[in-house]
Amino acid sequence: MKKLLAVGLVLALSGCGGGYDSLPPQVSDGNGGTIGAGGTFPTDKGDWKYRSVSNEDGVFSLSASIYATNTYTVPKYPNLKQRSWIELEKRKMANDTISKRFTIFAPEEVKCTPNCDIRIKFNGNTATYSFLQSTEGVLTPVSEQSSSELFDKTVQSNKATVYLPIVGLSKEFGSEFNLRGYDAAKMKFISE
Structure with missing residues (x-):
C-alpha cells in the first residue's frame, strides 16, 4: 500500500509539472558560473587571450x-558576420626600454587610405585618434605616444567602443569591447 501511495504521489506531482520543467535552462558562462533567461554573467570578464615570444635571450x-562582443554584417556578403579585435603588445627593446603598441584589426576594408x-x-x-592603415583592416596609431596612451586606457578601462568606418556600411560601426578581467601579471616582463 505504501508503494502505491508513493507511486501515486510521484505521478500526481509530475502531472502538475513540479514547477521545475517550466524554468529556463541554466547555461554555463565559461567562468564557473551559470546564467538563465534574462540573467547576467556573474564574473562578467572579457575574453582576453595572452601569448609571448622569446629567443635565446628570453x-x-x-x-x-x-574580440568585440558584437558583430557587423559584411556589405559584400549579407549572410556573413564579422567581428573586430584589439591587440596590445609590450616589446622589450635592445636597450631594455619597453614599448607599448595598440592595434585594431577590422576584418573588412576600412575607409583609411592611408x-x-x-x-x-x-x-x-x-x-578621436589618428590611425594608419598599412595593411587592409590593420589600424595602428600614427605615433608611439598615442599607441602607448591607447594601451594604457585599454588596460585601465572596463569597456570600450571603437567606431570603425567600414567600407560599404552607411555609417560607422561601433565595435564594443568588454575589457574587464585584464591580467596585468601576464603582461609583465621579469625585469619590470
Missing part, C-alpha cells in the same frame, strides 16, 4: 588580444 614580446581619424570611447569618455 621573452621579448608579450601580447594580449580581445590614414583616418577614429573615435574611441573608454568608460563613457570619447576621444
